[in-house]
Amino acid sequence: MNSPKILLAITGGISAYKxxxxxxxxxxxxxxxxxxxxxxxCQFITPLTLQALTGxxxxxxxxxxxxxxxxGHIELAKWADVxxxxxxxxxxxxxxxxxxxxxxVTTVALATTAPILIAPAMNQAMFAHGIxxxxxxxxxxxGYTILAPDSxxxxxxxxxxxxxxxxxxxxxxxxxxxxxxxxxxxxHHKKVIITAGATAEPIDPVRFLSNHSxxxxxxxxxxxxxxxxxxxxxxxxxxxxxxxPTGATRITVGTADEMLAVCTSVMMDDADTIFIATAAVxxxxxxHVAPHKIKKTSNQDGLTLELVKNPDILATMSQTFPxxxxxxxxxxxxxxxxxxxxxxxxxxxxxxxxxxxxxKTIGFGSDDNAMTVFFADKYAKDKQxxxxxxxxxxxxxxxxxxxxxxxx
Ligand code: C5P
Numbered sequence: 001m002n003s004p005k006i007l008l009a010i011t012g013g014i015s016a017y018k019x020x021x022x023x024x025x026x027x028x029x030x031x032x033x034x035x036x037x038x039x040x041x042c043q044f045i046t047p048l049t050l051q052a053l054t055g056x057x058x059x060x061x062x063x064x065x066x067x068x069x070x071x072g073h074i075e076l077a078k079w080a081d082v083x084x085x086x087x088x089x090x091x092x093x094x095x096x097x098x099x100x101x102x103x104x105v106t107t108v109a110l111a112t113t114a115p116i117l118i119a120p121a122m123n124q125a126m127f128a129h130g131i132x133x134x135x136x137x138x139x140x141x142x143g144y145t146i147l148a149p150d151s152x153x154x155x156x157x158x159x160x161x162x163x164x165x166x167x168x169x170x171x172x173x174x175x176x177x178x179x180x181x182x183x184x185x186x187x188h189h190k191k192v193i194i195t196a197g198a199t200a201e202p203i204d205p206v207r208f209l210s211n212h213s214x215x216x217x218x219x220x221x222x223x224x225x226x227x228x229x230x231x232x233x234x235x236x237x238x239x240x241x242x243x244x245p246t247g248a249t250r251i252t253v254g255t256a257d258e259m260l261a262v263c264t265s266v267m268m269d270d271a272d273t274i275f276i277a278t279a280a281v282x283x284x285x286x287x288h289v290a291p292h293k294i295k296k297t298s299n300q301d302g303l304t305l306e307l308v309k310n311p312d313i314l315a316t317m318s319q320t321f322p323x324x325x326x327x328x329x330x331x332x333x334x335x336x337x338x339x340x341x342x343x344x345x346x347x348x349x350x351x352x353x354x355x356x357x358x359x360k361t362i363g364f365g366s367d368d369n370a371m372t373v374f375f376a377d378k379y380a381k382d383k384q385x386x387x388x389x390x391x392x393x394x395x396x397x398x399x400x401x402x403x404x405x406x407x408x
Pocket of ligand 1: 195256277278279280281282283310311312313314315327328329330331343
């Protein structure tokens with residue numbers, strides 16, 4: 001969506017100051033932001049602040065001649081692509097759940113056909129109260145999306161759930177929501193399991209064998225699958241330092257053996273499941289992990305470690321779950337296409353994407369990628385060359401190919 005129009009509703013709460021930062025962040029991401037505020041919100045932060053930040057008049061009153069001449073409440077309701085209520089107080093949640101329309105925010109909520117996102121923020125005891133929880137459940141039944149609050153220390157000194165998440169986090173969740181609602185749901189009702197990042201094979205209690213994989217491609221694929229409507233589980237190496245995409249389940253693992261065990265336990269053997277192996281799995285593990293830290297010795301210049309082969313997770317999964325769609329990746333430095341085609345057959349895959357990691361601009365840790373994709377013979381589909389682009393763009397293209405294979 002070009003320049004999504006976000007109607008930000010601020011209600012009374014100490015965290016209202018965070019909404020000013022949220023408005024700025026959303027604008028930085030290309031959104032157009034208009035703000036409406038309840039009387040309570042105006043006690044905590046001034047409309048002038050939000051007006052100066054957004055460059056638009058801030059709407060506060062339902063029955064205001066001046067405002068109605070500019071953009072009245074019905075126009076405002078129609079203008080929005082999405083309404084975000086952050087922070088949303090217990091009072092406003094209760095009014096919304098009961099269909100009250102006694103101020104601008106609650107009236108617009110009834111008048112709009114745009115999706116409404118609610119970020120509840122209040123004292124932890126209030127948030128835990130059955131009435132508030134009931135009201136939130138009712139709003140969810142009516143199609144509202146709840147952006148769950150954070151847990152932690154609150155302004156009142158209490159500790160618990162009810163804090164408004166940090167603006168960066170809210171911004172990311174709002175953008176993820178927009179991407180999802182605007183993407184074709186080509187993986188709706190599909191379950192996707194993605195391995196990502198590097199495995200780590202212990203040598204002794206303080207050292208391990210690993211590699212440079214950052215997990216970026218796997219996480220980009222997770223976002224693309226989520227946006228396409230899939231239910232996504234990421235099985236990530238413990239060194240992956242990337243935020244979990246909103247809506248995905250993340251399971252952290254260390255060794256290849258652990259990765260295989262987790263994948264096997266979450267996988268389903270049906271035609272609605274996709275297994276995507278982006279992880280850089282250590283081919284070998286240490287045969288005998290030392291129980292204590294291996295010490296340097298003065299009489300030895302070298303140290304020999306005996307290595308044994310790790311399981312091939314992808315090959316094992318494709319054998320154990322023959323009905324699922326199997327997608328592999330290959331990072332090569334020479335003869336890329338031939339190696340990839342060999343792996344497609346050897347691991348019994350439906351599709352494999354290969355990239356040339358000798359090109360540093362598309363290798364480990366970079367934000368871009370360029371790939372060639374090969375398909376199993378049964379699809380009678382020619383190879384596809386995906387030109388250099390961001391990993392997110394490549395991921396969307398790959399997901400498009402996966403969806404087509406599922407349909408064929
Ligand atoms: O054989 P190679 O490591 O090049 O194969 C790459 C593909 O196989 C990737 O999709 C990778 O995630 C997967 N793989 C695996 N388990 C291994 C080795 C590779 O799942 N032990």
